[in-house]
Amino acid sequence: MGGDSDLNKKQIKFLQRLASEIRTYIIRMNCYANSGHPGGALSSAEIITYLFHKELNFSLCNYRDPERDRFILSKGHSCMVLYAALAQKGFFGIEEFRKLRKVNSILQGHPDRLKTPGVEFNSGSLGQGFSFALGCALGGKLTMKKFRVYVLLGDGELNEGQVWEGFMFGAFYKLDNLVAIVDYNKYQSDDLCSNVTALEPLADKFKAFGWNVLRINGHNFKEIARAFRNAKNRKGKPTVILADTIKGKGISFMENNPKWHGSLAPQGEEKKCAFQECGCDDINL
Amino acid sequence: MMTMREAFGKVLVELGSIRDDFVVLDADVAGGTGTNIFRDKFPDRFIQCGIAEQNMMSVAAGLSSIGIIPIVTCYGVFASMRALEQARNSIAYPNFNVKIVASHLGLDVGPDGPTHQAIEDIAIFRSIPNFRIISPADPFELKKAFTVMLDIQGPFYFRTGRSPIPFIFNDDIDFRLGKGVLVRKGNDITIIAVGVMVSRAIEAAEKLKNKRIHCRVINMSTLKPIDKKIIINSAVKTRAFVTAEDHNVKGGLGSAVSEVLSQHCPCPIEFVGIKDTFAESGEPGSLAEKYGLTSSHIIKAVERVIRRKKKENIK
Numbered sequence: 001m002g003g004d005s006d007l008n009k010k011q012i013k014f015l016q017r018l019a020s021e022i023r024t025y026i027i028r029m030n031c032y033a034n035s036g037h038p039g040g041a042l043s044s045a046e047i048i049t050y051l052f053h054k055e056l057n058f059s060l061c062n063y064r065d066p067e068r069d070r071f072i073l074s075k076g077h078s079c080m081v082l083y084a085a086l087a088q089k090g091f092f093g094i095e096e097f098r099k100l101r102k103v104n105s106i107l108q109g110h111p112d113r114l115k116t117p118g119v120e121f122n123s124g125s126l127g128q129g130f131s132f133a134l135g136c137a138l139g140g141k142l143t144m145k146k147f148r149v150y151v152l153l154g155d156g157e158l159n160e161g162q163v164w165e166g167f168m169f170g171a172f173y174k175l176d177n178l179v180a181i182v183d184y185n186k187y188q189s190d191d192l193c194s195n196v197t198a199l200e201p202l203a204d205k206f207k208a209f210g211w212n213v214l215r216i217n218g219h220n221f222k223e224i225a226r227a228f229r230n231a232k233n234r235k236g237k238p239t240v241i242l243a244d245t246i247k248g249k250g251i252s253f254m255e256n257n258p259k260w261h262g263s264l265a266p267q268g269e270e271k272k273c274a275f276q277e278c279g280c281d282d283i284n285l
Numbered sequence: 286m287m288t289m290r291e292a293f294g295k296v297l298v299e300l301g302s303i304r305d306d307f308v309v310l311d312a313d314v315a316g317g318t319g320t321n322i323f324r325d326k327f328p329d330r331f332i333q334c335g336i337a338e339q340n341m342m343s344v345a346a347g348l349s350s351i352g353i354i355p356i357v358t359c360y361g362v363f364a365s366m367r368a369l370e371q372a373r374n375s376i377a378y379p380n381f382n383v384k385i386v387a388s389h390l391g392l393d394v395g396p397d398g399p400t401h402q403a404i405e406d407i408a409i410f411r412s413i414p415n416f417r418i419i420s421p422a423d424p425f426e427l428k429k430a431f432t433v434m435l436d437i438q439g440p441f442y443f444r445t446g447r448s449p450i451p452f453i454f455n456d457d458i459d460f461r462l463g464k465g466v467l468v469r470k471g472n473d474i475t476i477i478a479v480g481v482m483v484s485r486a487i488e489a490a491e492k493l494k495n496k497r498i499h500c501r502v503i504n505m506s507t508l509k510p511i512d513k514k515i516i517i518n519s520a521v522k523t524r525a526f527v528t529a530e531d532h533n534v535k536g537g538l539g540s541a542v543s544e545v546l547s548q549h550c551p552c553p554i555e556f557v558g559i560k561d562t563f564a565e566s567g568e569p570g571s572l573a574e575k576y577g578l579t580s581s582h583i584i585k586a587v588e589r590v591i592r593r594k595k596k597e598n599i600k
Contacts, residue, residue, distance in 0.1 A: 066352065113379050120350065122379040128343045128371055135347015135355075138332070142308065143351060162371070165337035169344065172335075 007225050015221045018088065019049040023250045023278040025084035025097065030265045031274075033101040036109070037262030039254060040154055041081035043185040043218070043245040050224045051150055052085040060090050063118055069147050070136045072121050074129025075154035075183060076110040077262060082119070083107055091118040126154070127162035130180065134170050137178035137238075148232075149178045156188025159197055164209070170238040171210030179231045180211075180240040183218065185247035187258045203242055211240045218243025251277050289446035290319030290388045292424030296431050297323040297356070301330065307354040307384075307435065310345055312338050318358040318388045319445070338363045342371035342385075349381040354435065360389035361403025361444070365410060376440045377415040384434060388445045391531030392559065392576055393481050395448060398566040404559050407479075408536025410442040411509050417462070418508040420444035422483035423453040426506060429460035437462060444480060448569045451484045453504075465512035471499035474587055474594070475519040475526050479505050479538045482529035482557070482578065489583035498587060511541045513549070520550040525594040527555045527586045531578055534558035553593040555586040 007015070022045045030038045052058070057069040073082045080100070087094050092106060099105035106115050110124030120136075123129035133151035140147055157163060170178060184202070186193055193199050206213045212234045216223040224243070231239035247261070248254030251274050254266075266274045297309060301323060308330045315321040315331075324331040332348075334341035338359055345355035357364070364372070364387040376383045387406065394402045410416045419434060419441060421427040427445065434441050453468070468483065469490045478486035483504045490500035501523055503515060519526070526546065528539040539556035546552060557577065564576050573579045 070350075121346070122374060125370060125374040127339070128375045131340045131343030131371075132347040132350070132375055134340070135344035136350055137347075138344065139348045139351030139353050142348075142353060145351075162337075162339040162343070165335070165340035166344075169334065169337065169340055 007222055012221050015046075015049055015053065018053055019045045020279055021088065022049055022081060022084040024280045025087060025094065026080045027251065027266070027274045027278055027280070029080045029083065029097045029100045031271055032098045034265045035101060035263045036080055036265065037077040038080065038251070038265070039187065039247045039260040039262065040075060040078040040183060040185060042249045042251060042254065043247045044078060044081050044152060044183045045249065046219045046221060047152065047181055047183065047224060047243060048081045048085050050221060050228070052089055054225065055228050056150065057147070067145060067147055070120055070133065070149045072123065072129045072133045072136070072149070072151040073111060074123050074133065074151050075126070075157055076123030076129060078154070079109075079111045082111060083116070086116070086118040089118070126157040127160035127166070130163055131166045131169075133178060133180070134166050134175060137170075137175040138173055140177050141173070141175070147177070150181065151178070152181045152183060154188070155182055155184045155186065155193050155199065156196070158182070158199055158202070159188070167206070167209040167211065174236050175238040176235050178238045179228065180238065182240065182242050183245055184242055185245045187247040187256065187261060189258070189261050191258055206240045206242070210237065212237045213240055213242065215242045216244070218245035219249060286449040286451055287424045288319070288449050289421070289424065289427055290317070292427045293386065293388070293431070293445045294319030294322040296428045298326050300432065300435065301327050305330070307356055308332055308348065310334055310341050310355055310357045312336055312341055312359045312363065314359055317360065318386070320358050338368035339371050342368040343375040345383045346375040346379065346381045349383050355383050357383060357385045359387065360401060361387040361406045362389065362401055364442070365403055365406035369409060373413050377413050380415050380439060382438050382440070384441045384443060386443045386445060389447050390444050390480065392564050392572040392578060393446050393448050393531055393569050395569040395572065396566045399563040402564055404533045404564070405536070406442070406444070407508055407530070407532050407538065408540070411536065411541060416440050416442055417510065418442045418444070419462070419506060420480045420508055421506050422480060422504045423450060425452065425454040425456060425458050426460060429458055430506060433460050433462060446481060450481050453484055453487065460506070463507045463510045463512055465515040466504040466506065467501070467515070468504050469500060469502035471501040472522055473499045473525070474591055475501045475503060475523045476529060476583060476587065477503045477505050477516070477526065477538065477542055478529040479508060481531050485578070485580040486529050486583055488580040489587065492580065493584060493587060498591065500587060505538060508538060508541060511545065513545050516542055516545045517549050520546060520552055524552045525554070525590045526552065527557060527583060527590055529557040529583050532558055533561055535561050553590050553597060555590040557583050557586050
């Protein structure tokens with residue numbers, strides 16, 4: 001999957017194009033639904049792109065296979081980024097985007113494993129997807145399976161006590177088949193994380209909890225690739241990747257503006273601007 | 286006499302030797318829930334989660350997604366309240382095959398006091414879609430019910446208990462999910478009881494025979510889905526009910542029975558249970574006396590409801 005050598009320019013360009021398409025899909029879904037959480041979906045576009053197109057042993061052909069890799073979006077409110085990647089992988093057509101958050105849709109406001117093919121867990125209540133992922137990783141060890149488990153958390157999500165119960169649990173059971181990625185965009189629902197509670201020093205906290213800690217630029221594919229490679233080679237410890245990102249990345253007026261956490265969608269001029277910036281000509285929804 | 290948690294530990298070990306598809310999760314209360322004997326025999330299938338029930342519930346969902354059956358064990362208060370939202374969103378909503386087994390229920394908990402006396406758990410789990418609730422009445426029924434539950438897919442909340450209780454049944458007892466068990470025949474009134482209250486209901490029925498009151502006694506060991514048929518048939522036969530539970534009278538067995546009766550065949554009903562109050566520390570027997578959970582309290586309730594039934598007949 002990930003390979004041993006660094007990504008070449010061509011590969012990076014290809015991944016960038018996919019990430020850009022994911023951003024377009026996010027904005028389309030956001031506008032169709034006229035609600036949703038664009039900020040944290042946009043900030044994790046590169047991480048999700050790399051996972052679904054490079055890292056995970058997960059596709060339409062094997063998504064029910066017990067040996068598949070698992071990806072869990074613990075920050076479930078960012079589900080538009082997951083739906084975008086699943087559509088790229090052929091799990092459903094992009095026409096489903098129109099029904100997001102509407103009655104009788106396969107695309108719920110937060111992920112639902114029983115409604116959406118390719119979704120592993122009904123996340124959205126923060127902290128629970130992380131513990132669920134720990135359960136998957138422990139289950140993999142108990143049944144001697146080779147699959148790996150990847151879980152994406154939000155930074156605001158780390159306010160939840162359950163997450164720290166989980167960090168103790170993961171280190172205790174030496175879940176080196178699990179990688180947690182923190183989409184560290186510095187903003188949570190209302191404000192900057194640093195104005196809400198004392199998250200920092202995050203890397204030190206993870207280290208103190210006994211995890212292999214990596215810090216990267218979460219928009220840089222080379223760094224993402226190296227981090228996943230490092231995680232794979234680290235035995236006896238679970239890995240957490242602290243990925244510095246920009247909330248609302250790619251849409252200028254959404255960047256670093258907590259207003260765009262959710263739940264809202266761009267209107268009028270903003271909508272036009274958003275479509276232009278993610279390279280989509282057709283703004284007719 | 287035997288405690289339900291002891292019976293639970295025994296059946297775990299017994300089943301552990303013949304099947305390897307389940308694991309036991311514990312929140313540092315293995316001595317309290319009876320899982321310690323399983324831990325000693327099957328250390329590799331015993332998952333210590335520490336005093337972190339919320340993580341434990343969601344971890345169980347993850348294990349279940351891999352095809353392992355997780356038996357999540359802790360005290361009723363923590364299973365039904367501390368980690369309730371995890372039970373709902375990680376287990377019930379995605380419909381994972383997780384079995385939650387709770388000890389320490391009601392005033393049967395005794396001296397530890399109200400922090401550890403779960404008097405709301407039936408009401409809580411009854412209101413969560415996909416959860417089914419089993420509460421056996423003695424160690425024999427517990428063994429059968431637990432074994433049956435393991436083979437039924439989906440989320441369950443299974444109640445054991447802390448203090449010694451008398452044997453009611455024997456090894457021949459049959460358990461069928463969703464079926465109430467008729468334990469005494471009678472045509473004057475129906476007593477529907479659950480858990481520790483079943484033996485007290487039988488005791489009350491025996492004593493009432495001397496007063497020429499013949500009670501039909503039902504052990505409602507499946508609280509959800511509740512056995513509508515046996516309730517309706519009993520209503521036709523006796524036209525009066527008493528429910529008995531070591532649980533708040535609000536939202537528990539009494540409410541579940543009332544829901545069926547009011548919809549299908551309204552008739553007089555009296556509730557024996559905890560009267561919407563926190564109790565206190567004390568031996569289970571003393572607490573039952575003070576808070577209205579003994580066989581004498583059931584007898585009084587039966588007499589009250591029979592008076593009401595007679596009045597209705599005159600009308």
